[in-house]
Amino acid sequence: MKRMLTFCAAGVIVVASVICANADIARPKPSPSPAREGKVVLHTGLTVVPDARTYEARLQIPEKNLPALREALGMVQTNPSTVQRIAHSSTRTIMAGLFLFLSLSCAGVWMARSGQRRSHKVIAALLLGTAIIGAAAVITRANAGPPGYYRWRGLPQALSEGRATQGGLDVEIVPEGEGIKLIIPLRNTIKPKGDEE
Amino acid sequence: MERTANLDLMHLRAERSRAGTGISARLFAVVIIGCGLLSALLASWVPLQFSIVTVFLFAGPHNWFELRYFLMRLPRRFGRSRTFFLVAFAGIGALTAAYLSLPLLYYSGFWSGQSWPHAIATWNTLLLLWIATLIWLRGKQHARRNWGWAWPLAFALAALNWTAPEMFSLAIVYAHPLVALWFLDRHLSRMRPAWLNTYRRCLLLLPLLIAGVIWQLAGTNSLADDNGLAWRVTQHAGAELLPNVSSHLLVSLHVFLEMLHYGVWLVALPLIGARGALWGLKTIPLARHSRGFPRTVAAILLAGLCLVALLWAGFSTSYAATRDIYFAVAITHVLAEAPFLLRML
Numbered sequence: 001m002k003r004m005l006t007f008c009a010a011g012v013i014v015v016a017s018v019i020c021a022n023a024d025i026a027r028p029k030p031s032p033s034p035a036r037e038g039k040v041v042l043h044t045g046l047t048v049v050p051d052a053r054t055y056e057a058r059l060q061i062p063e064k065n066l067p068a069l070r071e072a073l074g075m076v077q078t079n080p081s082t083v084q085r086i087a088h089s090s091t092r093t094i095m096a097g098l099f100l101f102l103s104l105s106c107a108g109v110w111m112a113r114s115g116q117r118r119s120h121k122v123i124a125a126l127l128l129g130t131a132i133i134g135a136a137a138v139i140t141r142a143n144a145g146p147p148g149y150y151r152w153r154g155l156p157q158a159l160s161e162g163r164a165t166q167g168g169l170d171v172e173i174v175p176e177g178e179g180i181k182l183i184i185p186l187r188n189t190i191k192p193k194g195d196e197e
Numbered sequence: 198m199e200r201t202a203n204l205d206l207m208h209l210r211a212e213r214s215r216a217g218t219g220i221s222a223r224l225f226a227v228v229i230i231g232c233g234l235l236s237a238l239l240a241s242w243v244p245l246q247f248s249i250v251t252v253f254l255f256a257g258p259h260n261w262f263e264l265r266y267f268l269m270r271l272p273r274r275f276g277r278s279r280t281f282f283l284v285a286f287a288g289i290g291a292l293t294a295a296y297l298s299l300p301l302l303y304y305s306g307f308w309s310g311q312s313w314p315h316a317i318a319t320w321n322t323l324l325l326l327w328i329a330t331l332i333w334l335r336g337k338q339h340a341r342r343n344w345g346w347a348w349p350l351a352f353a354l355a356a357l358n359w360t361a362p363e364m365f366s367l368a369i370v371y372a373h374p375l376v377a378l379w380f381l382d383r384h385l386s387r388m389r390p391a392w393l394n395t396y397r398r399c400l401l402l403l404p405l406l407i408a409g410v411i412w413q414l415a416g417t418n419s420l421a422d423d424n425g426l427a428w429r430v431t432q433h434a435g436a437e438l439l440p441n442v443s444s445h446l447l448v449s450l451h452v453f454l455e456m457l458h459y460g461v462w463l464v465a466l467p468l469i470g471a472r473g474a475l476w477g478l479k480t481i482p483l484a485r486h487s488r489g490f491p492r493t494v495a496a497i498l499l500a501g502l503c504l505v506a507l508l509w510a511g512f513s514t515s516y517a518a519t520r521d522i523y524f525a526v527a528i529t530h531v532l533a534e535a536p537f538l539l540r541m542l
Contacts, residue, residue, distance in 0.1 A: 091315060096359035099322075103352035110345040119343075 041072040045179035050186040056148035057169045057184050062177040149185035156186070222395040229399045232464075236456035237406045241413060244448040245420060248430050251452065253512045255459040256523055257505035260530050262462045264501050265475070267537050268494060273486045278540075281334045285536035288327040289529060295320055296528045318362035321369075325351045325358070328535050335539045367435040369531075371451065374458035376534050378403075381461045381469075383541040388469055403457075410453060414446035426517045433524065 044065065061069065111120060151167030158165045174181075239247045275282050299316055302308065308316065329351035336344025358365040378400065385393045419436065422428040422444065434451040436444035467475060476498075478484035484494040511519035 092318065092359050092362075095318070095322075096356045099352045099356035099359060103349045103356060106352060107346075107349035110349060114343050114345065 039076065041076055042069060044069075047179060047181045049181060049183045051183050052185070052187055054149070054183060054185040057152060057167055057182070059169055059171045060174045060177060060181040060183065061171065062179070063173055063175050065180065066173060149187060152184050152186060155184060222392045225392055226395045226399050229396070230402060232460055233399075233402060233406055233457070236460070237410055237453050240449045240453035240456065241410055244445060244452055245427055245430055248448060248452045248455075249426070249516065251456060251459065252520060252523070253509070253516070255463060256527070257508035259459050259462040260527065261498075261501045261505050262467060263530050263533070265481075265498060266462070266466060267533060268481050268483060268497070270537050270540060271483050273482055273489055277338060281331065281338070281536070281540075284327070284330055284334060288331070289532045289536075292320070292324060292327065292532055293526075293529045295323065297525060300525075314362045317366055318359050321358045321362060321365050322355045324532075325355050331536055331539055335542070363438055367438055370433070370435070371454060373531050373534075374454035376538065377458045377461035380534070380538060380541070381465050383538070384466055384469065387541075392469075406453070407450065410450055411446060414443060414449055417443045417445045419444040420448060426520075429517060429520060 111123060114120075148168045152165065155165045272278065299320065302316070303313060329347040332344050332347035336342040336347070354365075382393070382396065385396055420427060420431055422431045422436070430448055431444040434444065434447035436442075436447055439447065478491055478494055481494055483489050484491040508519065508523060511522070
């Protein structure tokens with residue numbers, strides 16, 4: 001009976017602490033803070049060029065524009081994003097590395113100590129298979145996404161409908177040129193009349 | 198002559214038994230496939246409503262059935278398994294306390310939002326090390342078992358966990374319902390071995406159903422989570438962590454898996470190989486034995502029933518708050534599944 005009372009009391013305390021602690025209630029949804037307005041740091045020109053021969057969108061910045069751009073960007077103070085914080089979290093990287101080291105070490109010890117040759121062969125076959133598949137994936141770029149122009153294919157229609165389009169972009173510093181140029185890879189573009197052969 | 202006649206009779210009985218089992222196994226397969234299809238259909242069609250209703254109806258009762266099942270599996274004397282059970286119960290208690298204290302520490306300003314992933318990663322690591330210890334202890338009980346692989350696997354998973362702790366926690370949310378299917382597999386191997394192959398063939402349908410749900414809902418718009426309850430449901434399914442995936446798909450998939458979990462604990466396990474009434478204590482060794490604890494077991498089961506009633510009352514009064522409390526406390530049953538599953542292996 002006494003045990004039961006203790007058990008019930010412990011249960012009540014746990015439930016009460018859950019209520020007090022708001023346990024498992026996810027972090028409050030961030031209240032929509034007033035949208036931070038953008039800050040103009042540099043005024044420059046932009047030329048948008050459709051190009052059927054390229055595979056990836058490119059933002060070409062002439063070298064001579066670079067110092068001004070660098071100076072303007074250097075004056076802006078930014079807060080690191082969540083992704084940047086994760087990418088630069090040394091604690092987590094160290095912990096992951098430590099556990100990976102422990103895993104491989106323990107696996108080695110376990111394999112050495114286990115006398116089953118059959119399991120050794122299975123593990124060796126698995127490792128070899130993983131290595132082959134990995135190498136094949138790297139060589140054939142099997143993990144690559146669709147070509148860049150695929151994402152930009154709906155741009156003309158999206159622009160006419162006032163919708164946004166998202167795609168990859170290579171930032172390129174070019175030795176010559178006037179102003180910043182955005183080259184969009186578009187297939188089946190209508191060539192200007194003067195360019196027709 | 199008599200011996201030959203006896204052999205013929207035995208053969209006939211065996212034939213009848215096989216025929217009878219065949220029909221039952223077919224019926225079993227039809228029920229499993231029917232339930233799976235119906236769950237997938239409802240989860241895809243009305244995910245939010247289905248989630249709210251299923252948690253209301255089945256969350257409490259399935260915990261009570263799990264408690265009863267675990268009591269049935271608990272030996273009266275621990276014997277050689279004493280260390281195993283000590284580690285198991287200590288781990289369940291400590292990990293539950295730590296899990297409940299995480300938000301408390303967060304809200305009391307003990308750490309900042311930036312340290313939150315570290316706290317989650319630490320808890321996940323402790324969970325993995327606890328499970329690895331249990332596997333290792335269980336492996337030591339049989340000379341033929343070489344379960345030393347548990348440590349490298351646990352450390353590898355811990356490394357993965359530290360790279361993306363919140364995603365790892367989400368993976369636990371999705372993997373937990375599948376543990377029930379493993380329980381059913383082990384239960385069938387003991388109670389109805391003739392059904393095991395049929396069951397495993399039916400399991401092949403699961404990836405197909407999951408792929409079907411993903412294929413159907415991948416392109417759908419996310420669910421409107423403009424009210425607190427819908428927001429909670431979508432967050433629980435991982436909508437914040439996977440912003441590029443439709444929350445309709447995430448909630449549907451999660452509810453579908455949860456339904457399988459509830460189905461196994463509420464229907465399959467109590468009915469297959471059932472001996473005696475659910476409220477009877479004769480099937481529980483801890484209560485049945487002359488030196489057992491029938492009153493304690495009865496009191497625990499009764500207290501469990503009261504908690505189920507309390508949970509229903511709470512859901513009726515304030516569904517959102519009760520849901521939060523339930524999913525916090527429910528970590529106990531998630532943890533308890535590990536040692537009892539290992540005992541069945």
